[in-house]
Amino acid sequence: MCMCVDGVLRFASYYKDHMVLQKSPERAVVWGYGSEGSQVKFTLSGQHQQKISQATVTNDPVEAGGPYNVTVAVQNITAVLTDVLFGDVWLCGGQSNMLFEVYKIFNASEELKRAAHYPHVRTFMASLAQSKTEQTDLIDVQIPWSVPPLYLAGFSAVCWLFGRDLYDSCSTP
Incomplete structure (x- = not known):
């Protein structure tokens, strides 16, 4: 607690x-x-x-x-x-391609402006380093929980676009 x-x-x-x-x-x-x-x-x-x-x-x-x-x-x-x-809490994980940031996509400035319309899609990013001992807490929080577009430029483009599209799909009657 x-x-x-x-x-x-x-x-x-x-x-x-x-x-x-x-x-x-x-x-x-x-x-x-x-x-x-x-x-x-x-x-x-x-x-x-x-x-x-x-x-x-x-x-x-x-x-x-x-x-x-x-x-x-x-x-x-x-x-x-x-x-x-x-x-709903969704986790994204993977290899280096998951680190491709939003600011690097071809329509980055448009996507960052659009992000303000998604205040319920929250982002968080932590690095999971290898350890030989059990960890009881996260050691490296890279992006704290945030409301877009704050910190979004440096967030995973794959995760953001997936989350935004999922939100649109689940929110439509």
Whole structure:
């Protein structure tokens, strides 16, 4: 859920403002680190409140939509994520061709202007480095959760175009 280090409360590295959590019927999971036995209060836009003593919250299913605020509190220390949406979360992965950035496509300036019409298609990029030991958090977040067109020029063109087209396909009645 969260981590309290030297009186500072924080979520795991990939839980940030503007993020997307998986919509119902699945249950979104929010986690991080916490002191053994500490009571954590979890609130979703003032609606759902849970008191837990563990580092993971499995949220009740939430219908697609938002934005929501996700708040966690330990005693008088609070951490808040804002502008959180619930929807479908898609992962892109692959080799070097997946790193071909939006600014390099033939119609880049047009695509970057068009991106402002897709505020519900959020982007996030992390590098998964090899490790000989288990990692409990992402080491290298290259592009934090963001609303387009912020950071979009350096984002994967394949992932962006797939996400935008998928959004158009799923949003049309």
